[in-house]
Amino acid sequence: MLQASCPNPVGPVIHQIPTDRYTSVMDLTVLQERSRMVTIVRDFFLSRGYLETDTPALAPSLIPESCLEVFATEYVHPSHGRKPLYLVPSPEIWMKKVIAETGRSVFQICKSWRNAESVSRIHNPEFTMLEYYGVGLTSEDNIRLTEELFAALAADATPRHARPPFRVVTMREAWWEHAHADLDALSEAEAMREACRERGLLVPKDASWEDAFNILFLSLVEPNLPQDRPLVLDRYPAGIECLARDIPGTRYKERWELYVAGIEIANCFTEMGDPDAVRQYFASQAAKKEHALVPHHIDARYAEIFEHFPSCSGVAIGFDRLLMVMLGRTSLQDVMLFPFDSMR
Amino acid sequence: MIRGGDIGIGTCLLINGTPHMVVEREFVNPGKGAAFARVRAKNLKNGNVITQTIKTGDVVEDAQVDLVDCQYQYTDGEFFHFMNNETFDQFGVPVAAHEDRGPYLKEGETYTLVMWEGEPIDIKIPYKMVFTVVESENYIKGDTVSGATKPVKTETGLVVRVPLFIKQGEKILVNTETNEYVERVND
Numbered sequence: 001m002l003q004a005s006c007p008n009p010v011g012p013v014i015h016q017i018p019t020d021r022y023t024s025v026m027d028l029t030v031l032q033e034r035s036r037m038v039t040i041v042r043d044f045f046l047s048r049g050y051l052e053t054d055t056p057a058l059a060p061s062l063i064p065e066s067c068l069e070v071f072a073t074e075y076v077h078p079s080h081g082r083k084p085l086y087l088v089p090s091p092e093i094w095m096k097k098v099i100a101e102t103g104r105s106v107f108q109i110c111k112s113w114r115n116a117e118s119v120s121r122i123h124n125p126e127f128t129m130l131e132y133y134g135v136g137l138t139s140e141d142n143i144r145l146t147e148e149l150f151a152a153l154a155a156d157a158t159p160r161h162a163r164p165p166f167r168v169v170t171m172r173e174a175w176w177e178h179a180h181a182d183l184d185a186l187s188e189a190e191a192m193r194e195a196c197r198e199r200g201l202l203v204p205k206d207a208s209w210e211d212a213f214n215i216l217f218l219s220l221v222e223p224n225l226p227q228d229r230p231l232v233l234d235r236y237p238a239g240i241e242c243l244a245r246d247i248p249g250t251r252y253k254e255r256w257e258l259y260v261a262g263i264e265i266a267n268c269f270t271e272m273g274d275p276d277a278v279r280q281y282f283a284s285q286a287a288k289k290e291h292a293l294v295p296h297h298i299d300a301r302y303a304e305i306f307e308h309f310p311s312c313s314g315v316a317i318g319f320d321r322l323l324m325v326m327l328g329r330t331s332l333q334d335v336m337l338f339p340f341d342s343m344r
Numbered sequence: 345m346i347r348g349g350d351i352g353i354g355t356c357l358l359i360n361g362t363p364h365m366v367v368e369r370e371f372v373n374p375g376k377g378a379a380f381a382r383v384r385a386k387n388l389k390n391g392n393v394i395t396q397t398i399k400t401g402d403v404v405e406d407a408q409v410d411l412v413d414c415q416y417q418y419t420d421g422e423f424f425h426f427m428n429n430e431t432f433d434q435f436g437v438p439v440a441a442h443e444d445r446g447p448y449l450k451e452g453e454t455y456t457l458v459m460w461e462g463e464p465i466d467i468k469i470p471y472k473m474v475f476t477v478v479e480s481e482n483y484i485k486g487d488t489v490s491g492a493t494k495p496v497k498t499e500t501g502l503v504v505r506v507p508l509f510i511k512q513g514e515k516i517l518v519n520t521e522t523n524e525y526v527e528r529v530n531d
Contacts (some may be wrong), residue, residue: 067378117379118371198361202396211399214374218382218397222374240377257375267375324422 028189030335033155034323038109040152045107045132053108055094058085061297063093063243069116070296071125086296088112090316091131093302099133099312100305107132109319116293122263122321124340130322133314138255139270142313143168143232146258146266150188150230161228162260168232169225171252178224181217183237187251192216198325209239215260223262231259243270243281254313260325270313278303346406348381348398353367356388356407356458356465363388363407363460370399379470388458388465391441400530410459411468424449426457426464439462445469447502448520474529475502493525514516 010133048050062070088094090112098106112129121123135143146165154163172183178201186192192212192311196203201216225231235252236244244255254270272278286298323335332338350499352394355366364385373379379400386393400405415427415455423436439446447471449455458466475498493505496516504518506525515529 028400048423065376067373117373120371123371125371134527200362200394202359202398204399204402207402211378214377214380218372218380219395223395236375240375244378264375290510 006110026337027334030323030327031337033157033327034335036155037153037326038317041107041109041130041149044149044152047083047242048105050105050107050132050134051098051102053091053095053098053106055088055091055098055108055110057087057111059088059093060085061302062284064088064282064289064298066285066292067088067292068114069292071113071276072294072296073113079192084297085285089114090129092314092316093299095131095133095259095308097134097305100309103310105133105135105137105312115187117279119340121333124320124332125334126340127332128319130317130319131314133271133312134237137308137313138265139234139256139268139313141254142268142315143234146268146315146317153322153326155326157327160231162325164230164232164327166232166235168256170235171233171237174221174225174233175217179220181216182295184251186213187239210241213239215236222259225259225262227259227262230256230265233257241281241284242269243272243278245272258317258329261330263325264318265321265325266317267316268313268315270311271309273306273309273311275303275306278306345403347400348402348404349379349400351381351383351398351404356409356460357383357396358405359385359387359394363409363441363465364394365458367393367467372397372497373460388439388460389438389441390459392442393525404518407465409465412457412459413454414452414457415449419446419449424467426455427484429454435464437467442467447498447500448473450475450500471520472517472526474515475499475504475519477510477512477514477516480506480510 037078068089070089073085075085091108091110095106095108109128109130113126115125117123117125120336134145143166149165150164174179175183181195186195189209189212192209193203193207195215196212199220201219208326211243224278234256235247235256238246238251238253242253242255244253256268259262260265282298282303320332320335324332326336329335351366351369353369355367357364357366360507364387366383366385368384370382371379372382380397381400382395382397384393384395413429415429417425417427419425419439422439424434425434425437445467456468457464458468477496478499479497481494492508494519495503496506497503498511504523504525508515510516510528517526517529521528
């Protein structure tokens with residue numbers, strides 16, 4: 001009898017992972033959930049007429065973002081020397097070229113890489129990004145679209161606080177509610193530093209407006225945002241430099257961030273369509289990047305794609321974080337098959 | 345001075361002239377922004393916990409502290425009374441600022457005290473400690489669901505959940521960080 005001689009009646013031996021070889025035990029249900037969610041995302045966007053893109057992981061030049069460090073590598077030509085290349089911190093550099101070329105709404109799920117960030121329950125240097133850009137959409141339209149996506153993705157295990165409807169709060173309202181500060185009155189660096197000091201926060205004498213903003217925001221506002229539902233923090237101040245469009249007549253930008261359980265899940269920009277503004281952003285960020293740990297090439301002609309760029313709004317979602325909150329987990333380690341720090 | 349990126353749990357910071365001990369720390373990059381260390385720090389004079397956010401590249405003032413071994417003697421409700429093991433000096437640590445330490449203080453036991461400018465500002469509790477069970481409810485035989493526990497009280501007033509076989513008068517090893525039972529200790 002074959003069955004009687006089987007040493008392990010419970011299951012095939014091949015599924016047993018010796019614990020001395022791996023620090024974590026593979027959770028196949030999480031792998032299956034990831035696959036299920038990827039399929040839903042594809043169906044969701046394809047059925048809405050979005051084009052799925054598949055862009056290179058290696059780029060010869062990147063958008064200068066002073067706060068991001070990247071991974072550098074090189075191509076070695078058999079006879080003509082070497083060419084520096086960089087793993088993309090986001091596929092946007094390529095996707096925006098596709099939008100400019102085709103005028104189509106696009107989406108992509110792919111790996112992205114960010115260097116020199118701490119590895120923690122919410123950070124892994126290699127992660128999966130979901131980006132979608134809707135031509136003709138506003139950032140408000142993208143709030144609704146993202147809400148629909150969340151509804152489509154919700155599983156049995158999804159806790160109440162990760163399910164739609166979203167709560168939408170402007171940055172200004174959040175500052176008033178949680179720090180009793182009027183953001184409109186704090187447009188100068190010294191006023192922002194003083195607002196920190198008045199609340200007992202440590203702030204360097206020469207802190208920039210953006211640093212002082214972050215000190216107050218991260219100490220008093222962000223930790224106190226309500227967590228009973230997903231929360232859209234809308235209208236970021238223009239003082240935080242980024243590629244989002246200004247809201248005319250205000251000091252705010254058409255940009256929102258989505259928080260679930262206090263964790264940043266998504267970032268949405270209605271894209272800046274003015275090539276000169278993009279050039280200005282590049283120049284300012286490139287100057288700040290002088291002290292980057294990993295310097296990289298910048299595509300000097302990138303702003304040209306905005307000469308004929310359609311009005312469009314894009315969302316970038318940390319897909320692993322999304323999977324984590326959708327499954328009611330609290331650490332990225334729970335949803336990654338090979339989390340970074342287990343590969344010592 | 346200490347860099348934001350070097351701050352860890354247990355670091356003593358001088359915030360607005362008062363020593364604070366870091367009890368939680370996480371690194372955050374707000375919306376593709378710069379890296380900051382967000383810390384929760386306990387005011388070592390009144391016990392209040394506050395949040396501060398420090399850019400990882402910026403420096404802040406840290407409190408230069410000394411560690412001194414002292415024997416815990418008793419409490420009068422207002423102070424925990426200690427004696428310096430080397431100088432035999434006796435002094436009190438205000439209960440109000442360190443109330444959470446109370447259930448871990450055993451009379452006659454030596455603790456490491458954190459001193460700042462000659463004043464005791466914190467009592468370090470060993471990671472694992474042995475306590476005696478002084479109050480325990482009896483359980484009914486047969487009520488033995490695997491992994492079932494019951495609460496017991498120690499001689500210091502600490503409440504710990506232990507397996508049902510632990511009896512009054514027995515000694516137990518406790519993880520003081522998580523307040524979890526580790527094992528029964530036989531004399």
